Amino acid sequence: MRYHIDTIPVWDAQKLDSECxxxxxxxxxxxxxxxxxxxxxxxxxxxxxxxxxxxxxxxxxxxxxxxxxxxxxxxxxxxxxxxxxxxxxxxxxxxxxxxxxxxxxxxxxxxxxxxxxxxxxxxxxxxxxxxxxxLCDSIESNMNRYAYTLLHLYTHDTAFRQAFEGGKGVCLKDAALLLRMAAEELRGKEQQAFVQALQSLIARNMQRVEDELEWFTLKFDYRNADKPWNNSRDALDRAVTKLRSWCLGAEPDGKKE
Ligand SMILES: [Zn+2]
Ligand SMILES: [Zn+2]
Known part of the structure:
Protein backbone atom coordinates (compact mmCIF):
# COMPACT_ATOMS: atom_id res chain seq x y z
CA MET A 1 0.00 0.00 0.00
CA ARG A 2 1.23 3.51 -0.76
CA TYR A 3 0.61 6.46 1.50
CA HIS A 4 0.98 10.15 1.07
CA ILE A 5 4.32 11.27 2.54
CA ASP A 6 4.07 14.06 5.07
CA THR A 7 7.56 14.74 6.41
CA ILE A 8 7.18 18.03 8.32
CA PRO A 9 4.90 16.78 11.13
CA VAL A 10 7.12 13.70 11.61
CA TRP A 11 10.29 15.78 11.78
CA ASP A 12 8.57 18.19 14.21
CA ALA A 13 7.46 15.30 16.42
CA GLN A 14 10.97 13.84 16.42
CA LYS A 15 12.31 17.21 17.59
CA LEU A 16 9.89 17.27 20.55
CA ASP A 17 12.07 14.63 22.24
CA SER A 18 9.05 13.07 23.97
CA GLU A 19 8.83 9.40 24.96
CA CYS A 20 7.00 8.52 21.74
CA LEU A 135 -12.54 8.92 15.11
CA CYS A 136 -10.42 5.82 15.81
CA ASP A 137 -10.61 4.91 12.10
CA SER A 138 -9.55 8.39 11.06
CA ILE A 139 -6.68 8.42 13.57
CA GLU A 140 -5.55 4.99 12.38
CA SER A 141 -5.40 6.00 8.74
CA ASN A 142 -3.42 9.14 9.65
CA MET A 143 -1.05 7.08 11.82
CA ASN A 144 -0.41 4.66 8.95
CA ARG A 145 0.58 7.63 6.83
CA TYR A 146 2.94 8.91 9.56
CA ALA A 147 4.46 5.46 10.13
CA TYR A 148 5.03 5.18 6.38
CA THR A 149 6.59 8.64 6.35
CA LEU A 150 8.84 7.77 9.30
CA LEU A 151 10.17 4.73 7.43
CA HIS A 152 10.64 6.81 4.31
CA LEU A 153 12.62 9.43 6.26
CA TYR A 154 14.63 6.74 8.04
CA THR A 155 15.72 5.17 4.76
CA HIS A 156 16.20 8.38 2.72
CA ASP A 157 17.25 11.15 5.13
CA THR A 158 20.51 10.65 7.04
CA ALA A 159 19.81 13.54 9.41
CA PHE A 160 16.47 12.00 10.37
CA ARG A 161 18.02 8.55 10.81
CA GLN A 162 20.60 9.96 13.20
CA ALA A 163 18.01 11.97 15.14
CA PHE A 164 15.69 8.94 15.38
CA GLU A 165 18.45 6.56 16.50
CA GLY A 166 19.72 9.03 19.08
CA GLY A 167 16.25 9.95 20.36
CA LYS A 168 13.76 8.56 22.86
CA GLY A 169 12.00 6.50 20.22
CA VAL A 170 8.48 5.17 20.47
CA CYS A 171 6.18 3.23 22.79
CA LEU A 172 5.65 -0.52 22.38
CA LYS A 173 2.27 -0.03 20.74
CA ASP A 174 3.80 2.20 18.09
CA ALA A 175 6.76 -0.16 17.72
CA ALA A 176 4.14 -2.69 16.58
CA LEU A 177 2.77 -0.16 14.09
CA LEU A 178 6.28 0.43 12.73
CA LEU A 179 7.08 -3.28 12.51
CA ARG A 180 3.92 -3.93 10.49
CA MET A 181 4.73 -1.05 8.19
CA ALA A 182 8.34 -2.22 7.84
CA ALA A 183 7.11 -5.71 6.92
CA GLU A 184 4.91 -4.16 4.25
CA GLU A 185 7.20 -1.49 2.85
CA LEU A 186 10.87 -2.34 3.49
CA ARG A 187 12.91 -5.15 1.99
CA GLY A 188 16.32 -6.72 2.54
CA LYS A 189 19.03 -4.58 4.10
CA GLU A 190 16.74 -1.58 4.64
CA GLN A 191 14.34 -3.73 6.65
CA GLN A 192 17.17 -5.32 8.64
CA ALA A 193 18.71 -1.95 9.46
CA PHE A 194 15.42 -0.48 10.60
CA VAL A 195 14.41 -3.41 12.79
CA GLN A 196 17.88 -3.47 14.38
CA ALA A 197 17.66 0.27 15.09
CA LEU A 198 14.18 -0.09 16.56
CA GLN A 199 15.31 -2.93 18.82
CA SER A 200 18.30 -0.93 20.19
CA LEU A 201 16.24 2.23 20.54
CA ILE A 202 13.54 0.49 22.55
CA ALA A 203 15.97 -1.53 24.69
CA ARG A 204 17.94 1.61 25.63
CA ASN A 205 14.95 3.83 26.29
CA MET A 206 12.87 1.25 28.18
CA GLN A 207 15.88 0.72 30.46
CA ARG A 208 16.24 4.49 30.98
CA VAL A 209 12.58 4.98 31.92
CA GLU A 210 12.62 1.85 34.10
CA ASP A 211 15.59 3.28 36.04
CA GLU A 212 13.88 6.67 36.36
CA LEU A 213 10.72 4.97 37.62
CA GLU A 214 12.74 3.03 40.19
CA TRP A 215 14.26 6.27 41.48
CA PHE A 216 10.73 7.74 41.60
CA THR A 217 9.70 4.89 43.97
CA LEU A 218 12.88 5.28 46.06
CA LYS A 219 12.16 8.98 46.53
CA PHE A 220 9.22 7.91 48.76
CA ASP A 221 11.78 6.54 51.24
CA TYR A 222 12.37 9.28 53.84
CA ARG A 223 16.14 8.67 53.60
CA ASN A 224 16.01 9.91 49.98
CA ALA A 225 13.75 12.87 50.66
CA ASP A 226 16.55 15.41 50.32
CA LYS A 227 18.16 13.80 47.30
CA PRO A 228 17.45 15.27 43.85
CA TRP A 229 14.62 13.95 41.69
CA ASN A 230 16.86 13.97 38.63
CA ASN A 231 14.52 13.17 35.72
CA SER A 232 12.14 11.08 37.81
CA ARG A 233 9.37 13.48 38.77
CA ASP A 234 7.12 12.38 35.89
CA ALA A 235 8.66 8.92 35.47
CA LEU A 236 5.37 7.14 36.22
CA ASP A 237 3.57 9.06 33.44
CA ARG A 238 6.35 8.35 30.97
CA ALA A 239 6.56 4.66 31.94
CA VAL A 240 2.83 4.28 31.23
CA THR A 241 3.39 5.90 27.82
CA LYS A 242 6.25 3.54 26.98
CA LEU A 243 4.19 0.50 28.01
CA ARG A 244 0.71 1.32 26.74
CA SER A 245 1.02 4.49 24.60
CA TRP A 246 0.18 7.93 25.90
CA CYS A 247 -3.03 8.20 27.96
CA LEU A 248 -2.16 10.35 31.01
CA GLY A 249 0.17 13.06 32.23
CA ALA A 250 1.45 16.05 30.26
CA GLU A 251 0.40 16.21 26.61
CA PRO A 252 2.89 14.15 24.58
CA ASP A 253 3.38 16.95 22.06
CA GLY A 254 4.04 19.50 24.81
CA LYS A 255 0.75 21.36 24.26
CA LYS A 256 -0.48 23.22 27.34
CA GLU A 257 -4.07 22.49 28.30
ZN1 LIG B 1 -12.52 6.10 19.11
ZN1 LIG C 1 3.34 5.73 21.08
Missing part, protein backbone atom coordinates in the same frame (compact mmCIF):
# COMPACT_ATOMS: atom_id res chain seq x y z
CA UNK A 21 6.94 10.71 18.67
CA UNK A 22 4.04 8.72 17.22
CA UNK A 23 1.98 9.21 20.41
CA UNK A 24 2.62 12.94 20.03
CA UNK A 25 1.35 12.83 16.43
CA UNK A 26 -1.64 10.67 17.37
CA UNK A 27 -2.68 13.12 20.07
CA UNK A 28 -2.40 16.08 17.68
CA UNK A 29 -4.64 14.32 15.18
CA UNK A 30 -7.07 13.29 17.90
CA UNK A 31 -7.48 16.84 19.22
CA UNK A 32 -7.96 18.15 15.69
CA UNK A 33 -10.53 15.49 14.85
CA UNK A 34 -12.55 16.04 18.05
CA UNK A 35 -12.74 19.74 17.21
CA UNK A 36 -13.55 19.07 13.57
CA UNK A 37 -16.48 16.80 14.39
CA UNK A 38 -17.93 19.38 16.72
CA UNK A 39 -16.99 22.33 14.52
CA UNK A 40 -19.56 24.82 13.35
CA UNK A 41 -19.06 23.96 9.69
CA UNK A 42 -21.57 21.64 8.09
CA UNK A 43 -20.23 18.11 7.97
CA UNK A 44 -19.57 16.56 4.55
CA UNK A 45 -22.44 14.20 3.61
CA UNK A 46 -20.00 11.29 3.32
CA UNK A 47 -18.67 11.92 6.83
CA UNK A 48 -22.20 12.25 8.14
CA UNK A 49 -23.07 8.82 6.72
CA UNK A 50 -19.99 7.34 8.40
CA UNK A 51 -20.78 8.96 11.75
CA UNK A 52 -24.29 7.51 11.57
CA UNK A 53 -22.93 4.07 10.78
CA UNK A 54 -19.91 3.91 13.11
CA UNK A 55 -20.49 6.31 16.02
CA UNK A 56 -17.76 6.87 18.59
CA UNK A 57 -15.94 4.68 21.13
CA UNK A 58 -16.04 5.40 24.86
CA UNK A 59 -12.78 7.36 24.88
CA UNK A 60 -13.92 9.59 22.05
CA UNK A 61 -17.33 10.19 23.59
CA UNK A 62 -15.51 11.39 26.71
CA UNK A 63 -13.38 13.77 24.65
CA UNK A 64 -16.38 15.04 22.66
CA UNK A 65 -18.31 15.55 25.90
CA UNK A 66 -15.43 17.56 27.36
CA UNK A 67 -15.77 20.04 24.49
CA UNK A 68 -18.99 21.33 26.05
CA UNK A 69 -20.87 21.41 22.76
CA UNK A 70 -23.86 19.41 23.93
CA UNK A 71 -26.02 20.18 20.89
CA UNK A 72 -23.44 19.11 18.31
CA UNK A 73 -22.64 15.98 20.31
CA UNK A 74 -26.35 15.18 20.75
CA UNK A 75 -27.18 15.66 17.04
CA UNK A 76 -24.49 13.18 15.97
CA UNK A 77 -25.47 10.75 18.71
CA UNK A 78 -29.14 10.98 17.76
CA UNK A 79 -28.70 9.98 14.12
CA UNK A 80 -26.20 7.27 15.06
CA UNK A 81 -28.63 5.96 17.65
CA UNK A 82 -31.48 5.76 15.16
CA UNK A 83 -29.37 3.69 12.80
CA UNK A 84 -27.97 1.53 15.61
CA UNK A 85 -31.40 0.86 17.09
CA UNK A 86 -32.57 -0.62 13.79
CA UNK A 87 -29.47 -2.81 13.46
CA UNK A 88 -29.73 -3.94 17.10
CA UNK A 89 -33.36 -4.90 16.57
CA UNK A 90 -32.42 -7.00 13.55
CA UNK A 91 -29.80 -8.81 15.62
CA UNK A 92 -32.03 -9.35 18.64
CA UNK A 93 -35.00 -10.46 16.53
CA UNK A 94 -32.73 -13.02 14.88
CA UNK A 95 -31.63 -14.12 18.36
CA UNK A 96 -35.29 -14.63 19.30
CA UNK A 97 -35.83 -16.84 16.24
CA UNK A 98 -32.64 -18.74 17.07
CA UNK A 99 -33.80 -19.34 20.63
CA UNK A 100 -37.05 -20.77 19.21
CA UNK A 101 -35.02 -23.30 17.23
CA UNK A 102 -35.77 -21.69 13.86
CA UNK A 103 -33.21 -21.49 11.10
CA UNK A 104 -34.67 -18.66 9.05
CA UNK A 105 -33.18 -16.61 6.26
CA UNK A 106 -33.09 -13.66 8.71
CA UNK A 107 -30.80 -15.59 11.03
CA UNK A 108 -28.50 -16.49 8.14
CA UNK A 109 -28.47 -12.93 6.82
CA UNK A 110 -28.04 -11.11 10.15
CA UNK A 111 -26.06 -13.60 12.23
CA UNK A 112 -24.41 -15.82 9.64
CA UNK A 113 -24.92 -18.86 11.85
CA UNK A 114 -28.06 -20.16 13.50
CA UNK A 115 -29.34 -23.01 15.64
CA UNK A 116 -27.61 -23.58 18.96
CA UNK A 117 -25.09 -20.87 18.19
CA UNK A 118 -27.57 -18.08 17.44
CA UNK A 119 -27.24 -16.37 20.83
CA UNK A 120 -23.43 -16.31 20.71
CA UNK A 121 -23.59 -15.10 17.12
CA UNK A 122 -26.00 -12.34 18.20
CA UNK A 123 -23.64 -11.39 21.03
CA UNK A 124 -20.73 -11.22 18.54
CA UNK A 125 -22.86 -9.06 16.23
CA UNK A 126 -23.67 -6.67 19.10
CA UNK A 127 -19.97 -6.53 19.99
CA UNK A 128 -19.16 -5.55 16.40
CA UNK A 129 -21.99 -3.03 16.37
CA UNK A 130 -20.64 -1.33 19.50
CA UNK A 131 -16.98 -1.69 18.53
CA UNK A 132 -16.77 0.89 15.75
CA UNK A 133 -15.52 4.49 15.98
CA UNK A 134 -15.13 6.92 13.13
Missing amino acids: LLCALRRQIERGEVERFLGGSVMEPDTRVQVNAKGFCQRHHVLLYAQQNRLGHALMTHTHMRETRQKADQILSAAVEGSQGKDSSRIKRVLGRGGQDALNAAADALDRLTGTCI
